[in-house]
Amino acid sequence: MSDLPATMTAIEITEPGGPEVLKPTTRPVPAAGDGEVLVKVSFAGVNRPDCLQRAGGYPPPPGASDIPGLEIAGEVVAVGPGVTRWKVGDPVCALVAGGGYAEYCTAPADTCSPPPRGYGLAEAAALPENYYTVWTNVFERGRLQKGETILIHGGSSGIGTTAIQLAHAFGARVFATAGSADKVKVCEELGAVRGINYRDEDFVEVMKEAGGADVILDMVGGPYIQRNLDCLKLEGRLVQIAFLQPPVVDKFNFLKVMTQRLTITGSTLRPRTVAQKAAIARQLEDKVWPLLEAGTVKPLIHSTFPLADAAGAHALMESSQHIGKILLQV
Template sequence: MPDEMNAIEITGPGGPDVLRQVRRPVPRPAHDEVLIRVAAAGVNRPDCIQRAGGYPPPPGASDLPGLEVAGEIVARGAGVSQWKEGDRVMALVAGGGYAEYCAAPAPQCLPVPDGYDMVKAAAVPETFFTVWTNVFDRGRLQGGESFLVHGGSSGIGTTAIQLAKRFGARVFATAGSAEKCDACVKLGAERAINYREEDFVEVVKELTGGDGVNLILDMVGGDYFRRNVKALAVEGRLVQIAFLDTPKVEFDFTPMMLKRLTLTGSTLRPRSVQQKAEIAEALAEHVLPLLASGAVAPVIDTVLPIAEAAKAHEKMEASTHIGKIMLEV
């Protein structure tokens, strides 16, 4: 292995122009870690928030952006027995993905599904880990229930639509254009709601006979919080995973009490390796077979060379994409 590698560094808080290609030492895998020669990395909105100065990496994580990679294992740290050099893996990481080499906790790696190239594989970890833990673990979605996902055309949204539909839920989604709404329907949404033209509360109430939906996955926040509460059915659950609007709202607890609602949320990046390993085990059991069969798949909008990471961030923040934006090394 070389001593140095190319990597994309955040030179300081700011816009996409603060991303620079630099030379960095190749990381060495610690105990229970593997070193991956990165072939592709995913771009996610938390990368943009980190670049802008609003989402620092957790203690001990790389300061380089990038939360998911795919590639070949080239070295193992002490204690790693489930992987060997040469294995093709896709991995969830807490940082460091925008580079030629990335260290990853061994339990957070999954095998690349048969028939997948590395770009497609790298589009899996962040969204599938996030959707599984929030929709099926925290959200407790069951077959026959109704499910609304906001941002249905995003990487998270396109994944949530497919998995919820596959596991037997009625799926609704919001999106900001006719093209994005069409994409949501093609992926399995029963109805896609253009939030620029329709009130999602009224639409889901009509679609559910006035009851509301059983589960909402939200990454918008702000005024959506109160509207989500109105759109939920009795015993409904709201899972908050991000906020594009403000995280602070005034809220009347009365409807929550009357409808016996569950209001929860989570972040993935700061969670322990053990917690992420449990999600990986669930994905290996329930989702990898679906990926391998083609029953579900990551939706990829754009693939750019890693040297054009700034352009990838510009596209992410313009919100014109449908699905994932990827960097190829």
């Protein structure tokens, strides 16, 4: 489009460090390349990988923007060569490998989806990172089936609230850990049969009394790794998606993995190919978008910050005081 500005406001990481290193800057508006669209961003999601990147622990993959931000929603303002599904003016939400904290962001056309019917762009921006992550890890890698039991750690996070709702919607029996009575209550309102306050309850004992878990979704790591194995049923699956505590543990008893025929798996999303992410997007549009449109599941948005206050959004994220999703409004 000839009327696009030459420059835009974006948030850059001035140096590795705390939230205060996130500063507004002026950057050239990117151009849509082959198979890409250029999106005028209305909202961008804030995720823990953004915080990890800001701290210097999660560099962008080769070719990706150094600007943080892994999910966006907005309006297509230009299409690159080879793009047939989208046209200028279309609303989209998209998973991106970086660049979301900006007024404009390019996205692979194949990882874009239309917002579910009835959804505004704020709600749409809260979908890609969480729903891609939960779908691939809980239902593909974790192979969760109707009637099985799942334990979800971090139940009040964006990932956790998504996982609780989807697991419940697909007929699983859901348990979830959280760090306060209010957060436990939210987990149960979303579909968990039992919320577990990890500050004053032992989730291992609770799960043993409940008969154990078929699947555990964990983003904590550290001492949770062995404790998670102690919760699993015969042929249970531990799915690791992040580490709030160290990924390396000194003592690990592998015998239970063998005797109980357990599976330990996990994944990261950002380095996957566009084709792999596109396949996930189509599955979500087919199997999950109808649930969103029917109101069976929904994103929980805790708060929205202006783009210029990305530092405030990161500070809230790292405080763990939020329930659900944090967004930037551009």
